[in-house]
Structures are given as C-alpha cells and as structure tokens.
Amino acid sequence: MVPEHIGFIMDGNGRWAKARLLPRTAGHLAGLKALKRVILACIDEGVRYVTLYCFSTENWKRPADEVNYLMGLFSEKIMGEKPFYDANGVRLLTLGDVGVLPADARDSLLEAVEATKGNDRILVQLAINYGGQDEICTAVNRALAEGIGTITPEVIRAHFDNPFIPPVDLIVRSAGEKRLSNFLLFDSAYAELVFCDRLWPDWGKDEVRSAIAEYESRDRRFGGLKK
Numbered sequence: 001m002v003p004e005h006i007g008f009i010m011d012g013n014g015r016w017a018k019a020r021l022l023p024r025t026a027g028h029l030a031g032l033k034a035l036k037r038v039i040l041a042c043i044d045e046g047v048r049y050v051t052l053y054c055f056s057t058e059n060w061k062r063p064a065d066e067v068n069y070l071m072g073l074f075s076e077k078i079m080g081e082k083p084f085y086d087a088n089g090v091r092l093l094t095l096g097d098v099g100v101l102p103a104d105a106r107d108s109l110l111e112a113v114e115a116t117k118g119n120d121r122i123l124v125q126l127a128i129n130y131g132g133q134d135e136i137c138t139a140v141n142r143a144l145a146e147g148i149g150t151i152t153p154e155v156i157r158a159h160f161d162n163p164f165i166p167p168v169d170l171i172v173r174s175a176g177e178k179r180l181s182n183f184l185l186f187d188s189a190y191a192e193l194v195f196c197d198r199l200w201p202d203w204g205k206d207e208v209r210s211a212i213a214e215y216e217s218r219d220r221r222f223g224g225l226k227k
Ligand code: IPE
Pocket: 010, 011, 012, 013, 014, 015, 016, 054, 055, 056, 059, 070, 175
C-alpha cells in the first residue's frame, strides 16, 4: 500500500553545490526545484500528506549568510508558487515555531497557509524552526497549561501543531546520512525508514517511486505478529 504520509529529510544541498564549485546557497535554490518535482511525484502516487524538513531548530548554528538566504527563500519564494499550489491542489501548513522567524518570512508563510486552505489534493507540512524534541516539550507544556494532570501519548499528540494529520508512515532521507536529526521523533515510533544516497537537488519522480517501492516491500507489525 502507498504510504498515506511521507516525511522527507531534504539533505545534501550543500554537497550538491560544493561538487559544482558553487556557493551552498545555490544548492538550496536547486533543492527548492527538487521539492516541486517531489510534491508532483507524491501526488501522482496518491500520497495524501507530506512533511518537508526545511529548517531545524539546530540549523540556526549555521553561518548568518546561509541562515539569511534560507529565510529569504521562505519570504520570497513560497507565495510565488501560488499558481503551482492551485493547479495541483496543494494545501500548505507549517510545523514548528515560525513565530520567531524574521517578520517577512513568517508573514509570507502564514499568507501561503491562508491562500491554500481551500486546496485538498495533498497537504504539505513545512517543518521550519522545527525540532522533534521541541515539538514534544511544546505539546506537554500546552497540556499542562490547560490543567491536564496526566500526560499520555494521546495527550501529547493531541497538542501538536496539526494533530489531525496522521502519524508519518515513511521517513525518507536523501544524501546518505543515516540519522533522524531531530525529525518527527514522536511520530516516527513505527515509521519505516528509507535512506538514499542521492543528494536532494537531484531528486525527482524516480527517487520517490523507489522509496515507495521499498516501503511497500516492508512488513509493518507495530509490535504485533505478521498478518
Ligand atoms: C539540507 O541540505 C538543507 C537544510 C538543512 C536547510 P544541507 O544544507 O544540510 O546540505 P549538506 O548536508 O551540507 O550537503
């Protein structure tokens, strides 16, 4: 069965640029183009939810010019793709604390969420200033603030940013690194993991197809026995 929800750790933009003797920022721009190919491929395959790891809570450690460039992409490129979202039924949501981003990046993201809320073919969650540890702590603090005294997995999940989105079925990471880097720590409990050496800016339909094919070959047991 096709996964209902795929999370992508879009890694390797810097290495892609370095291999071409280009600045790292050129890799991020190329990564943005790959992202559109990947969304189209997910739509073709019948995937309903996609979460894209765009900027982690740890990515602030990078040099200021790279961070500024990425913030600039969020403020300048996201709304420019409105015709793409509407033509393909893409609804956008954010995941993570976007409230602390530079105002133009934050406003443009919120505008894109509002502008695409009527689209219903695929829901794309943009994880920006997102960290899995922060997500869990934030959810627990929200529950405590409501006076909930007993924290359970259900309580935590119900206090996530977009709790109606089902847990991720498949997490895919490009560029060869085999770790989660703080991505979807709670919902990855029983997700399948697929790692691919190809650098993110080189991703397209074929890579999405092969990740889904690998997922379909797995036997998900959730701690039970094989059906
Ligand atoms: C992923 O590519 C994009 C972000 C983290 C924003 P990287 O920038 O991490 O690329 P590499 O891993 O250095 O090649």
